[in-house]
Amino acid sequence: MMGKVAEQHKPMTNPLFFAIETGFFAGLIWGGVRWLFYAIHFTKVVPGFLGEPFFKHKFLLTTAGQLAGYLLFIGFSVLCAILYTLLLRKVKGPWLGMVYGVLWWAILFLTLSWPLLRQPPFRLPWNTVITEFCVFLLWGLFIGYTAANEFTDERKRDASTGMA
DSSP: HHHHHHHTTTTOOOOOHHHHHHHHHHHHHHHHHOOOOOOSSOOOTTTTGGTTTTTTTHHTTHHHHHHHHHHHHHHHHHHHHHHHHHHTTOSSHHHHHHHHHHHHHHHHHHHHHHHHHHHHHTTTTTHHHHHHHHHHHHHHHHHHHHHHHSSSSSHHHHHHHOOO
16 A cells, blocks of 8 residues: 555656756757768768858868857757657657658758758768668667657556556
8 A cells, every 4th residue: 555655655766857858868869870870981071060040161171160060959959858758759669760860850951951051952872861760760760769768658558547
């Protein structure tokens, strides 16, 4: 009886703080992966491509510019995670998160190709396109599945009904 009472009064997860934390780690991990892929020449897109409208391209090629881009990617990830968590957190499974990542890839690499990449879509080498597509797919999976696991976890629901 004591366990059921304690579980009923367990505080709910704050979606906004959860989204900020998820976005921070999504940006930290997948921004780092993007930076690594740039360093080992899997992609030609500079890590600071999100800073292209705000900084000179020459600066983005420097280490300081790449770090600024890494921080911008973390900020971008936080905003995207907040959006996902507020709108789609109740959707179960990994699929919507993967679609979410591909959607952001399409927005950034197809729609905003001129201002961010300074070239038309698909002028990049195919290994760059595929690498960036995969990174964004996994980035979206990370955000989506983390939110789904937190807000639709079946084990929590089964424990509250007494069915384990």
